[in-house]
Amino acid sequence: MPAPALRGTVQLPADKSIAHRALLLNAMGEGSAVISLHRPGGDVRSTAAALADLGALRTLTDADDNATAPVRYHVTGGGRARAALPGTDPVTLDCGNAGTLMRLLTGAATTRAGRTVLTGDDSLSARPMERVAEPLRAMGARVTTTDGHAPVTIDGGVPLLPGAHHLRIASAQVLGALVLAAVAADGVTTITTPGPTRDHTERLLTFLGAEVSRTGLTTTVHGPARWECRDIDVPADPSGAAFWLVAGAIHPRADIILPLVGLNPTRVGVIRVLERMGAHIEVIPAELPGPEPAGRLRIRSGPRLRAIELAAPEVADVIDELPVLAIAMAAAEGTSTLTGAGELRVKESDRIALTVAGLRAIGVDAHELPDGWRITGSPVRTTSSSGSATVATGGDHRIAMAFAIADLVGVGTLDCDVDDPACADISYPGFFDDLGSLL
Numbered sequence: 001m002p003a004p005a006l007r008g009t010v011q012l013p014a015d016k017s018i019a020h021r022a023l024l025l026n027a028m029g030e031g032s033a034v035i036s037l038h039r040p041g042g043d044v045r046s047t048a049a050a051l052a053d054l055g056a057l058r059t060l061t062d063a064d065d066n067a068t069a070p071v072r073y074h075v076t077g078g079g080r081a082r083a084a085l086p087g088t089d090p091v092t093l094d095c096g097n098a099g100t101l102m103r104l105l106t107g108a109a110t111t112r113a114g115r116t117v118l119t120g121d122d123s124l125s126a127r128p129m130e131r132v133a134e135p136l137r138a139m140g141a142r143v144t145t146t147d148g149h150a151p152v153t154i155d156g157g158v159p160l161l162p163g164a165h166h167l168r169i170a171s172a173q174v175l176g177a178l179v180l181a182a183v184a185a186d187g188v189t190t191i192t193t194p195g196p197t198r199d200h201t202e203r204l205l206t207f208l209g210a211e212v213s214r215t216g217l218t219t220t221v222h223g224p225a226r227w228e229c230r231d232i233d234v235p236a237d238p239s240g241a242a243f244w245l246v247a248g249a250i251h252p253r254a255d256i257i258l259p260l261v262g263l264n265p266t267r268v269g270v271i272r273v274l275e276r277m278g279a280h281i282e283v284i285p286a287e288l289p290g291p292e293p294a295g296r297l298r299i300r301s302g303p304r305l306r307a308i309e310l311a312a313p314e315v316a317d318v319i320d321e322l323p324v325l326a327i328a329m330a331a332a333e334g335t336s337t338l339t340g341a342g343e344l345r346v347k348e349s350d351r352i353a354l355t356v357a358g359l360r361a362i363g364v365d366a367h368e369l370p371d372g373w374r375i376t377g378s379p380v381r382t383t384s385s386s387g388s389a390t391v392a393t394g395g396d397h398r399i400a401m402a403f404a405i406a407d408l409v410g411v412g413t414l415d416c417d418v419d420d421p422a423c424a425d426i427s428y429p430g431f432f433d434d435l436g437s438l439l
Contacts, residue, residue: 001384002410005253006438010244011068012236013039013428015262018292020047020100021176021204022232024108027056028085028180029077029208033229034060036070038236042426046096048073050105053093056086075229082224083183083210084111092117095150097124097348097426100173102150103132104201107177110141111184112156123348123395125150132177135165139181139189162187162223169343170195170316175219182221183210192218195313198266200292204232207291235262235294239398240428242270242321243405244438248299249279250331250380250409256438258297260286269317271297273325277305277332305332307377312340319343323402326355329375330364330411338372348426349394358391358403363413381410388415397426404435 014037024047026033037044051057060072078086085108095102095118102118106129109116119125129152133143142155162185167174170193179201182189195217202219205212208230211222241261248254263283271281282298305328310318315338318325322341329336344351356373359366365376393399400418407416424431 001407001415002381003251003408003439006247006251006408007255008438009257009259010434010437011038012240012258012261013041014044014234015237016041016044016427017100017198017200018262019044019234020098020104021200022234022290023047023051023057023073023075024104024180025204025208026075026229027051027054027077028079028083028108028111028183029227029229030079031229032074032076034231035073035075035234036232037234038070039063039429040071041429042096043098043101046094046098047101050093050095050101051075053091054085054087077229079226082226085109088113090115092119095120095124097121099124099127099348102129102152103173103177104180106132106143106152106154107136107180109154110136110143110156110158110160110181114156116154116156118150118152118154120150128346131169131171132174135167135174135178136181138165139163139178139185141181160185162189165189165191167191167193170197172198172200176201179205179212179219179221183223183225185223187223189221189223190218191221196266196316198264200264203264203291232290233288234290235288235292236260237427238262238267238270239320241297242324243401245270245274245279245281245297245299246324246328247405247409249274249277249302249305249328250411252301252382254299254301256299260288260294261297263293263295266317269314270321270325273308273310273318274328277308277328278303279305304379307332307334307336309336310338315340320398323351323355323398324405326359326373326375327402327406327411330359330366330377330406331380331409332377335374335376337374339369340371342371347396349396349399351396351399354392354394354396354399355402358399359412361389361391362406362411362416364411385414388417390417390419393418393420393423395420395423397423397428400424401428401431404432408435
């Protein structure tokens with residue numbers, strides 16, 4: 001049901017892309033550090049649990065989903081002469097639903113002396129892992145998958161070979177996995193992607209003291225690398241901010257403030273896209289301990305959004321935000337198109353199919369394309385509809401939150417519910433509490 005107004009300040013959960021890396025890379029360093037982050041979701045807690053199973057992490061302070069104080073993890077690294085995860089005994093680590101964790105850990109586990117087996121839930125176990133395993137094997141790593149999926153077995157302690165690698169897909173997760181293996185190789189490794197990717201791994205390694213750089217689409221790693229652990233405050237998640245930015249850009253009476261959001265240039269594509277659609281977003285830079293830029297965002301109501309065409313390579317910068325951007329498209333004037341986003345079909349769900357099906361269920365003119373969608377927008381409602389629809393999420397957190405925003409701002413001809421609101425906790429614990437706080 002459309003809300004009469006949206007006003008308030010939302011302390012978002014920590015950026016999980018940065019949180020995974022801050023925890024994992026410190027576990028490969030020498031010494032110890034404290035990682036502070038707000039409201040870690042299920043994926044980040046899976047990383048913390050995996051590192052605790054390796055003996056690398058203990059929780060200093062915890063908090064509930066709505067706490068204003070951060071969670072603090074103490075991480076002890078396994079690196080000495082070169083970067084390495086701790087331990088030599090065989091271990092099985094449960095990655096839960098965290099695809100970033102499983103892929104990064106596949107590379108990082110090559111630095112351990114013992115066998116590491118990575119498992120996950122049913123959704124994660126259906127996601128492709130040969131895209132990581134194959135290039136790691138080309139480096140000399142012993143990595144096996146189960147019919148191309150998890151469980152993944154890594155037998156560490158094998159010297160890795162430096163060299164030049166050309167990835168078939170532009171994936172920060174695959175790139176990051178190779179970088180975390182290459183830090184233990186003797187020599188220079190270069191990894192080139194076919195398109196732009198997030199640079200969180202390179203930024204963090206440079207901050208820690210490793211000789212890693214990116215020029216254009218090529219990342220260069222000088223190994224063997226070692227580094228000292230360092231304290232890091234993880235900024236708020238710009239992907240989480242996207243839900244409130246879209247809500248504020250659509251709703252006719254909105255004023256929402258989002259403090260200390262990560263402003264990495266490879267992650268603020270959603271701001272650029274919404275501004276192209278006509279939204280007015282205020283950005284005020286702020287400082288946090290760590291390698292990532294951050295700032296306060298403020299979104300206020302404005303004129304009706306304009307339709308947009310999104311295609312590769314711009315899609316790479318908004319791949320996680322596309323489901324909620326579909327909600328913006330459904331409220332915009334004109335017909336919007338998305339192409340070049342085939343990667344959405346192998347996320348936690350087939351996000352193309354579920355997004356289009358959900359929009360059609362609430363009365364939006366939406367059509368599925370092989371690698372995207374076409375959506376014709378209509379003005380939002382300011383009152384509840386006479387009927388409602390239940391949208392299937394497929395257990396996908398981003399689908400659930402996107403359609404919660406659709407209902408909040410009156411997109412479509414019908415009010416909507418989502419069939420699995422609890423799945424939002426994977427990346428955004430307390431999402432529905434934050435939604436309620438703005439009413």
